[in-house]
Amino acid sequence: MGLGACSTSGLPGGTDRPVPTATATATTSPSPEETEPAEPAPTLPPKPAAMSEETEEGAIATVRYFIDAVNMAYATNDPSYFEDLATDDCGSCDSIASDLNTAASKSQIFINYNLTLGKIEKAGAVDAKMFGVAAKVHQGAIALHEADGTVVEQVDGESNVLTKFALVFVNESWAVREFVA
Numbered sequence: 001m002g003l004g005a006c007s008t009s010g011l012p013g014g015t016d017r018p019v020p021t022a023t024a025t026a027t028t029s030p031s032p033e034e035t036e037p038a039e040p041a042p043t044l045p046p047k048p049a050a051m052s053e054e055t056e057e058g059a060i061a062t063v064r065y066f067i068d069a070v071n072m073a074y075a076t077n078d079p080s081y082f083e084d085l086a087t088d089d090c091g092s093c094d095s096i097a098s099d100l101n102t103a104a105s106k107s108q109i110f111i112n113y114n115l116t117l118g119k120i121e122k123a124g125a126v127d128a129k130m131f132g133v134a135a136k137v138h139q140g141a142i143a144l145h146e147a148d149g150t151v152v153e154q155v156d157g158e159s160n161v162l163t164k165f166a167l168v169f170v171n172e173s174w175a176v177r178e179f180v181a
Contacts, residue, residue, distance in 0.1 A: 009073060044072055044081060047173075056123050059131045062174035063165050065136045067117045067137070070096065074113045078105035086176045093176065107147040115139050121162060130166055130177065137163040137181070 006063035045068075050061035062085065069082035086093040103110065117123040118136035125130045139161075165179045 018171050028054075040075060042072060044069055052173050054174075056131075058169075059133055059167050059174050060123055061122060062167060062176065063133045063135065064117050066165075066176050067115050071113065071115055073100055074110045077101075086168070090176055090178055092179050100131065103144065109142045109145050109147070111145055112140065113142045118160065126166065130168055133165045133167065134162060135150060135165070 015156045043087075044065075047065060048061040050058045051056065051065060066082060066085050073079050073081040073096070077100050079093075079100045082093065083097065111122055117136045118138055120135045121131065122132070122134040124132060137160070138158065140158050141154070141156045144152040146152060163179055163181045166177045167174045168177050
């Protein structure tokens with residue numbers, strides 16, 4: 001698994017989170033009355049209504065929401081945040097999902113990740129069935145950590161990369177078919 005700046009090999013992600021550390025201490029199991037309820041999973045805001053409009057504004061709204069969903073996916077190692085926003089044949093999406101699933105299976109976490117969508121450079125129909133959005137995508141420094149805080153991989157610096165998104169309008173909503181930086 002590699003960390004990359006907006007590449008088709010995966011978009012590393014996350015938010016500023018404390019790095020878990022392992023310490024050896026004697027503990028006792030809490031009784032059922034002492035167990036705290038699990039924190040609810042983070043949620044994305046509702047999808048913008050424009051995503052269901054077969055317009056340029058709808059396609060752009062979908063790209064914006066997709067970026068937010070990828071950020072959430074990397075913050076939680078859970079690709080389900082963006083999977084329903086993409087077509088089944090989105091190879092870049094599959095690559096991100098694979099990276100997240102691999103990290104989760106190894107109890108690794110992505111730290112300090114945040115993609116932001118910048119200026120929309122171009123948006124328009126590619127053909128009768130596909131719409132394209134080209135936009136600057138900014139990514140800051142990121143790192144992949146073991147559960148104990150050990151750095152597995154790190155990318156320092158920032159990037160601002162022109163990324164091209166191909167979208168299709170299916171089932172009354174836009175979906176990301178592919179993206180490349």
